[in-house]
Amino acid sequence: MLEIEIDGKKLTVPGGSTVMDAANSIGVHIPHFCYHKKLSIAANCRMCLVQVEKAPKPLPACATPVTDGMKVFTHSDQAVTAQKGVMEFLLINHPLDCPICDQGGECQLQDLAVGYGQSGSDYAEEKRVVANKDLGPLISTDMTRCIHCSRCVRFTEEIAGFQELGMANRGEFTEVMPFIGKTVNSEISGNVIDLCPVGALTSKPFRYTARTWELSRRKSVGAHDGLGSNLIVQVKNNKVMRVLPLENEAINECWLSDRDRYSYEALNSQERLTKPMIKQGGVWQEADWQTALEYVANGLKQVVAEHGKDSVAAVASANSTVEELFTLRKLMAGLGVEAVQAFARNADFSVKTQGAKWLGQSLEELSQNEAVLIVGSTVRKEQPLLAQRLRQAVKKGMALSLVNVHGDDLLTKLAGEVIVRPDQLLEGLLQVVKAVVELKSVAAPAGIDLANVVVSDAARAIANSFEGKAKAAVLLGNIAQTSARYAEIYAAAAALAALTGAKLGVPAVAANSVGAELIGADLGGNVFAAAKKAYVFVGVEPEFDAHNGSQALAAAKQAEMVVVMSAFQSCAMDYADVLLPISPFTETSGTFVNMEGKAQSFNGVVRPLGETRPAWKVFRVLGNVLGFNGFDYNSSEEIRDEALAGDTAARLNNTLTSAVAVSAKSAQGLVRLGEVPVYQGDAIVRRAPSLQATADAALATTVRLNAATIAKLGLVDGGKAIVKQGQGSAELTVKLDAGLLDDVVRVATSHPLTRDLGEMVGAVEVLKG
Amino acid sequence: MSTNNLTTHNLLSAESLAQIDREVAKYPADQARSAVMGALRIAQVEKRYLTNDMIEFIANYLGIAPMMAYEVATFYNMYDMKPVGKHKLTVCTNLPCALSGGYTTANYLKQKLGIDFNETTADGKFTLKEGECMGACGYAPVMLVNNHSMCNHMTPEAIDKKLAELE
Numbered sequence: 001m002l003e004i005e006i007d008g009k010k011l012t013v014p015g016g017s018t019v020m021d022a023a024n025s026i027g028v029h030i031p032h033f034c035y036h037k038k039l040s041i042a043a044n045c046r047m048c049l050v051q052v053e054k055a056p057k058p059l060p061a062c063a064t065p066v067t068d069g070m071k072v073f074t075h076s077d078q079a080v081t082a083q084k085g086v087m088e089f090l091l092i093n094h095p096l097d098c099p100i101c102d103q104g105g106e107c108q109l110q111d112l113a114v115g116y117g118q119s120g121s122d123y124a125e126e127k128r129v130v131a132n133k134d135l136g137p138l139i140s141t142d143m144t145r146c147i148h149c150s151r152c153v154r155f156t157e158e159i160a161g162f163q164e165l166g167m168a169n170r171g172e173f174t175e176v177m178p179f180i181g182k183t184v185n186s187e188i189s190g191n192v193i194d195l196c197p198v199g200a201l202t203s204k205p206f207r208y209t210a211r212t213w214e215l216s217r218r219k220s221v222g223a224h225d226g227l228g229s230n231l232i233v234q235v236k237n238n239k240v241m242r243v244l245p246l247e248n249e250a251i252n253e254c255w256l257s258d259r260d261r262y263s264y265e266a267l268n269s270q271e272r273l274t275k276p277m278i279k280q281g282g283v284w285q286e287a288d289w290q291t292a293l294e295y296v297a298n299g300l301k302q303v304v305a306e307h308g309k310d311s312v313a314a315v316a317s318a319n320s321t322v323e324e325l326f327t328l329r330k331l332m333a334g335l336g337v338e339a340v341q342a343f344a345r346n347a348d349f350s351v352k353t354q355g356a357k358w359l360g361q362s363l364e365e366l367s368q369n370e371a372v373l374i375v376g377s378t379v380r381k382e383q384p385l386l387a388q389r390l391r392q393a394v395k396k397g398m399a400l401s402l403v404n405v406h407g408d409d410l411l412t413k414l415a416g417e418v419i420v421r422p423d424q425l426l427e428g429l430l431q432v433v434k435a436v437v438e439l440k441s442v443a444a445p446a447g448i449d450l451a452n453v454v455v456s457d458a459a460r461a462i463a464n465s466f467e468g469k470a471k472a473a474v475l476l477g478n479i480a481q482t483s484a485r486y487a488e489i490y491a492a493a494a495a496l497a498a499l500t501g502a503k504l505g506v507p508a509v510a511a512n513s514v515g516a517e518l519i520g521a522d523l524g525g526n527v528f529a530a531a532k533k534a535y536v537f538v539g540v541e542p543e544f545d546a547h548n549g550s551q552a553l554a555a556a557k558q559a560e561m562v563v564v565m566s567a568f569q570s571c572a573m574d575y576a577d578v579l580l581p582i583s584p585f586t587e588t589s590g591t592f593v594n595m596e597g598k599a600q601s602f603n604g605v606v607r608p609l610g611e612t613r614p615a616w617k618v619f620r621v622l623g624n625v626l627g628f629n630g631f632d633y634n635s636s637e638e639i640r641d642e643a644l645a646g647d648t649a650a651r652l653n654n655t656l657t658s659a660v661a662v663s664a665k666s667a668q669g670l671v672r673l674g675e676v677p678v679y680q681g682d683a684i685v686r687r688a689p690s691l692q693a694t695a696d697a698a699l700a701t702t703v704r705l706n707a708a709t710i711a712k713l714g715l716v717d718g719g720k721a722i723v724k725q726g727q728g729s730a731e732l733t734v735k736l737d738a739g740l741l742d743d744v745v746r747v748a749t750s751h752p753l754t755r756d757l758g759e760m761v762g763a764v765e766v767l768k769g
Numbered sequence: 770m771s772t773n774n775l776t777t778h779n780l781l782s783a784e785s786l787a788q789i790d791r792e793v794a795k796y797p798a799d800q801a802r803s804a805v806m807g808a809l810r811i812a813q814v815e816k817r818y819l820t821n822d823m824i825e826f827i828a829n830y831l832g833i834a835p836m837m838a839y840e841v842a843t844f845y846n847m848y849d850m851k852p853v854g855k856h857k858l859t860v861c862t863n864l865p866c867a868l869s870g871g872y873t874t875a876n877y878l879k880q881k882l883g884i885d886f887n888e889t890t891a892d893g894k895f896t897l898k899e900g901e902c903m904g905a906c907g908y909a910p911v912m913l914v915n916n917h918s919m920c921n922h923m924t925p926e927a928i929d930k931k932l933a934e935l936e
Contacts, residue, residue, distance in 0.1 A: 157834070166836035168843040179835040180821045413799075 103199030136183035137693035161411025226508030228594030257384035266687035274610025309336035317539035318510030321590025326643035327619035339524025348486035355653025356517035360505035377477020381678035407739020416461035435463035445495035472502035515593035588614035674760030704737035720769025728756025865906035
């Protein structure tokens with residue numbers, strides 16, 4: 001520990017701290033632009049100059065290490081003169097366009113110019129002008145305003161993992177730009193907007209729509225991935241205008257994925273459903289809530305009476321809140337219906353664990369692992385900030401490895417990577433299990449047949465990366481979770497975890513997957529395998545949110561009665577009998593349980609649009625209309641307290657209840673690799689126009705194959721191909737993906753272009769288009 | 770780290786790639802980024818100037834982001850981002866040279882060749898560039914021919930002689 005003095009205040013700080021760290025620890029503010037606690041030190045803005053006793057000139061606080069007995073003055077004459085001088089230089093080329101600048105009111109340069117600048121300048125010459133850059137549909141640029149702090153450049157390199165932005169040229173010709181002709185395509189690119197201390201990088205969808213001081217800031221929780229990022233939702237005139245991250249070091253740190261940041265656009269879309277509607281005689285008519293709810297109550301009661309309680313299923317989005325799923329389940333239980341399924345994207349429902357499946361540790365504990373293996377995951381797109389967290393952990397020495405079905409770059413160093421066909425994910429994992437068994441010279445785990453498994457060098461590298469590591473984890477990604485052989489994969493992963501002393505973790509696919517399991521909204525198996533007589537869809541679009549979209553849509557069309565509760569009109573007009581407008585996460589209070597088992601409650605940030613009602617209130621009324629007991633809730637908090645009563649942490653358990661027999665099989669022929677594209681995951685992101693204009697969204701319209709497969713099938717990179725699966729087909733653009741194995745056909749699921757195709761992984765035909 | 774859109778065909782000769790491999794070998798295996806200056810220099814020697822495609826090719830070859838290579842290529846003024854003539858003449862106009870006749874040299878060259886800085890003669894023979902300190906102030910004014918050969922005390926007479934040699 002070193003003793004220093006800042007502005008006369010004595011303090012002790014650990015060795016290796018900078019003057020900036022020391023000042024922050026006692027709440028002394030030193031003005032700065034380029035310094036950011038999560039980024040490397042650049043010391044190029046010079047705004048943080050302070051006086052240090054015995055130093056001949058002012059020193060940058062962000063880059064000056066503390067020495068014992070150091071005396072720092074942040075407001076002395078020398079420091080103030082230096083800060084004023086730097087500010088004058090920074091303002092030389094900065095345009096005086098604050099009145100038309102989106103950053104106005106939340107601009108660090110504006111604030112510091114008031115606090116540390118002068119009213120005039122010695123500079124009377126011309127200011128420089130810099131051409132704007134096209135960074136894609138999410139980030140708007142006004143490069144003349146740039147002060148070259150390089151935060152955005154360091155972010156893309158250090159946090160996002162690939163330096164998409166850079167500082168070209170030099171001296172007064174320096175410009176921040178992407179490589180010629182490229183846009184910024186990172187799945188967490190929006191963070192550069194928050195990082196930019198001036199108005200050079202601003203949000204494109206938000207541009208010119210509101211001023212920061214007109215907006216109220218309300219807390220919420222991200223409703224798309226399993227992380228549960230904390231949000232600040234900014235609201236004006238009862239409309240969501242913008243979403244920003246709320247700093248929470250344990251979850252999203254100070255970052256936010258683009259999906260959480262820009263999905264709000266859908267909340268104000270024309271597609272919103274604002275009134276209950278009933279189809280009568282094939283014609284849609286608006287109805288009042290009373291009529292609609294009585295129609296639903298009578299209809300469901302009648303179907304149960306006529307066809308039995310197994311003829312009805314409720315399918316909910318796993319992005320629904322705890323309160324919604326709990327009241328839905330209670331309502332269905334009242335009708336005698338057991339099937340309440342929030343995991344319609346799964347194919348194998350035979351995995352039975354002793355509790356709700358979860359990450360097996362907190363996110364912070366995950367970062368501290370020395371070795372982590374991820375099985376079957378497009379991590380960057382499934383959980384963008386989890387990928388970021390792992391990337392930082394790898395820099396601190398974590399050995400990260402993958403058993404995967406494609407070679408997508410995680411933009412970090414890997415200790416080993418086994419790439420297999422999508423129908424061979426289990427066999428890939430078994431290679432690692434066998435490599436560990438051989439390395440440790442132990443018997444094969446019970447129930448796992450390793451006889452036919454051939455171990456690759458990559459699998460041995462992964463096995464070695466676990467050797468001697470006290471803290472390790474094995475994670476099952478979305479591709480593993482939706483696999484038709486999930487139970488076997490799960491058992492193999494559990495066995496590997498047991499062999500290596502690692503924790504088994506299941507990163508939740510959706511915002512409330514863990515909550516849904518806690519409540520028991522995972523019953524009924526594949527509710528579309530045999531068509532039911534009646535369906536209740538809560539925030540779900542069967543053609544996009546089921547494992548086999550075409551099967552689910554066909555089942556919905558066959559049903560006698562389909563109740564659709566959604567915030568959007570969607571394509572439910574075809575098969576629904578009644579449409580009930582329910583609130584998206586911004587218009588209701590509720591709770592999400594994230595992948596680490598943490599329940600986060602939030603309030604509605606705006607009033608429900610039109611006659612939209614929170615789903616839990618709809619279920620409450622339905623319960624009362626049907627005359628069930630226990631639906632007299634006064635608030636969502638009462639429901640939450642009942643739903644999550646007791647110690648929920650004790651109900652999280654990834655241990656299998658019974659052994660699963662695991663054996664390797666061989667596979668051949670063309671096979672589909674179907675993933676849910678990053679911006680197709682739920683009804684909200686599917687309707688966010690800016691996200692749909694990104695490069696990631698465009699990628700979802702392609703069929704990706706490796707060069708050998710393209711040649712074998714007589715296709716052309718960039719040409720058209722027709723993909724056939726079951727009864728359906730899709731015409732897509734061919735795109736080369738060197739990371740795939742031979743015969744793997746990578747076609748997105750949950751996408752309008754591929755809705756007629758079948759299950760996520762299965763045999764396909766590909767013809768030249 | 771590799772990207773999926775690796776340029777499949779080589780933009781450089783086998784000899785140049787072998788030289789780049791030598792540069793890469795000078796640094797630890799995970800620090801190929803350090804070889805970017807050498808690699809760009811080797812590419813420029815072969816192709817006379819650097820195109821964006823070439824910069825991207827080199828970045829991919831080294832396994833770094835294209836922007837990292839572009840930053841370097843645009844920062845240093847000895848990398849040419851536009852076509853240059855057969856002979857590139859770079860005159861130093863930094864202070865010591867300027868005091869010893871650097872501008873006289875430059876002006877003489879401009880008038881003799883009929884071009885300004887950053888321009889190429891109509892016959893494509895000469896390109897004139899303004900250079901930064903070449904570390905030879907004692908021999909001012911200095912001029913660099915084709916980045917690799919340094920000429921001292923470039924008085925008008927010396928220039929005439931040098932240009933005649935280059936014809």
